[in-house]
Amino acid sequence: MKHIAESTVRRLSLYLRFLEEFETQGQATISSGELALSGGTTSAQVRKDLSFFGSFGKRGLGYGVRDLIGSIREILGLHRSWSVVIIGAGKIGAALAQYRGFTQRGFNVVGVYDKDPSRIGVTLDDITVRADAELERDIQRLKPQIAVLCVPGDAAQALVDRVTKAGVKAVLNFAPAQIHVPKGVTLRAVNMATELEILAFGLSHPEERAS
């Protein structure tokens, strides 16, 4: 497989969102043009994105919605389930622990951790917050692939070091800190400060419009 840019993966994820909507509405086939329209891109881009992974659809007939959903889910690694630990049970961590979108998409939250004694033992939906000292033992036992980090910025790197050393292969970082992961570990960050700053830039430079 050729190198796949993150922008391609991001668009595939977007196509999947629309295809699922089309399927709900009972639509059986879709053209690259229709898919492009939903995604704000061109049909040439849609065909190019899908061509990375083989040959889909029939010329003039478009793509079968259900088939394409299956193919994109497989490409994205969604045909199986993944286990997730959430580290930090503050406001954002607790909200995520109760976020139904995880399970709906095959991401099972198998543990929530905090170091604050007042949070340990608290039940969020059907999961009980555990002491972060248990992380290594739990990771060995439960083998989560993904850690979601919702701790203060200055605690983030040490925790990432611990969980990746224990075997976690993907990190979604909500902590307001730039963190580093070992080679072979996938890292994504959601940084509220950065998002707000990009908005402020757009507001301050209306002629510019960061895009």
Next chain:
Amino acid sequence: MKHIAESTVRRLSLYLRFLEEFETQGQATISSGELALSGGTTSAQVRKDLSFFGSFGKRGLGYGVRDLIGSIREILGLHRSWSVVIIGAGKIGAALAQYRGFTQRGFNVVGVYDKDPSRIGVTLDDITVRADAELERDIQRLKPQIAVLCVPGDAAQALVDRVTKAGVKAVLNFAPAQIHVPKGVTLRAVNMATELEILAFGLSHPEERAS
């Protein structure tokens, strides 16, 4: 000013984060090389990013940390404050309404809205959730520039249409839906499903590693 790519704005935001850390540690000057190292980029990139906005620093002497912080804050539009309304007071909306990072960065939450009667009137920190029917009147009165959207996917577009029509110029979308904004409005989206799918892709294609 030349067209500024979002990736540049994103790096400026990152540089700002490091510069603030350096300032806290009492460092007075910094070289483009040091700044590049923190940001995982090159010193040539740092100089290029900053050159868009004028001339900073002295050859061989580096940048004054405090001056550069001031300049980047001004570039990003952080030298002034912005008003924010949060729409949707569910778990994520409520967590954001109580997120201290907003105020710390000059983003003042002036209203939180929901349509669920069981949430209206609830107090989050020092702000009371109001009925979303009040949105237009409140936007006219409070003139928020930014709306943060934390509603179910199928409610998102109609609300964006309402708030942008009422005068909001920037939208941060947490709703799991692709939304469209009128020309002249800045849009950012934080999509948990997409972030998780990019992680799953990375886990499924360890040789690929979306980057």
